[in-house]
Amino acid sequence: MDIYRNINELRSSVNAWKKQNLRIGFVPTMGFLHTGHLALIDAIKPKCDKLIVSIFVNPKQFGPGEDIERYPRNFERDQQSIEAHHADAIFYPAVEEMYPDDYYTYVQVEELGAVLCGRSRPTHFRGVTTVVTKLFMATKCDIAVFGQKDYQQALIIQQMIKDLNFDIEVMICPTLREEDGLAMSSRNSYLSEEERQRAVCLYRALKRAEDLYANGEKHAALLREEMKNEVLTVPEIRIDYLEVVDALTLQSIDIIERKTLLAGAIWLGKARLIDNIVIDVEPIDA
Numbered sequence: 001m002d003i004y005r006n007i008n009e010l011r012s013s014v015n016a017w018k019k020q021n022l023r024i025g026f027v028p029t030m031g032f033l034h035t036g037h038l039a040l041i042d043a044i045k046p047k048c049d050k051l052i053v054s055i056f057v058n059p060k061q062f063g064p065g066e067d068i069e070r071y072p073r074n075f076e077r078d079q080q081s082i083e084a085h086h087a088d089a090i091f092y093p094a095v096e097e098m099y100p101d102d103y104y105t106y107v108q109v110e111e112l113g114a115v116l117c118g119r120s121r122p123t124h125f126r127g128v129t130t131v132v133t134k135l136f137m138a139t140k141c142d143i144a145v146f147g148q149k150d151y152q153q154a155l156i157i158q159q160m161i162k163d164l165n166f167d168i169e170v171m172i173c174p175t176l177r178e179e180d181g182l183a184m185s186s187r188n189s190y191l192s193e194e195e196r197q198r199a200v201c202l203y204r205a206l207k208r209a210e211d212l213y214a215n216g217e218k219h220a221a222l223l224r225e226e227m228k229n230e231v232l233t234v235p236e237i238r239i240d241y242l243e244v245v246d247a248l249t250l251q252s253i254d255i256i257e258r259k260t261l262l263a264g265a266i267w268l269g270k271a272r273l274i275d276n277i278v279i280d281v282e283p284i285d286a
């Protein structure tokens with residue numbers, strides 16, 4: 001497995017693969033890999049001939065005060081995991097390689113990036129779409145995979161691909177969870193043991209709303225209230241949002257009639273945790 005630290009070196013391998021008509025798959029990550037990341041690698045592997053995994057903690061998606069320095073890293077361990085899952089290459093650029101001093105260009109998807117996580121992290125998705133565009137250009141990938149755990153991110157990237165006519169197929173993989181239901185996340189490493197026990201309340205709240213819907217409740221306001229009550233039973237949690245939105249537009253809804261996203265973000269100690277559940281509404285027979 002090759003490790004590339006600069007774009008030109010990666011590109012020369014990629015160009016050679018392209019000449020052989022090989023299909024390139026791509027898994028973007030910020031490293032500190034867990035089973036959720038590895039599931040993305042396993043899912044895309046059969047769909048491509050060459051597989052590139054990137055590890056880059058992207059400063060453009062961290063806001064002021066979000067403390068990028070603290071983000072967990074362990075390149076050696078990541079390298080071993082990626083190799084064990086049979087990727088062909090790791091792209092592991094330094095910040096200066098991606099953003100030299102004279103870097104000025106940004107890619108921004110409007111509307112979808114302004115709600116949910118975009119409210120409390122106003123420059124976050126612009127950072128994500130900018131880096132993903134650069135990574136798409138560097139890897140020349142034919143197919144890329146993202147996790148449903150970051151539903152809004154995946155939706156925004158799909159919108160960007162459509163709007164900018166990128167010829168890239170996207171796969172979305174389900175959220176991998178710990179045994180108690182907590183969504184796996186590199187940020188879970190910020191949690192103390194006690195916080196770790198409490199953290200599952202976000203998933204419990206989403207599940208509660210999903211169960212209420214399954215039992216016939218269609219009023220979004222009631223589901224929001226119930227999610228809030230569930231989370232507020234747990235001490236020292238701060239709610240960023242607990243929302244019921246249209247799964248395609250991410251706009252708040254009153255009544256659940258179409259595919260719906262239950263989504264939440266909470267603060268617990270030093271960690272901001274997000275999670276979501278999609279409600280697929282059965283079409284009503286005519």
Ligand code: AMP
Nearest residue numbers: 029030031036146147149150175176184
């Ligand atoms: P990150 O390293 O957090 O930027 O995540 C890299 C990719 O892994 C993104 O597409 C995430 O949505 C995905 N991912 C993160 N956590 C999970 C999880 N628990 N299950 C599935 N995919 C995940």
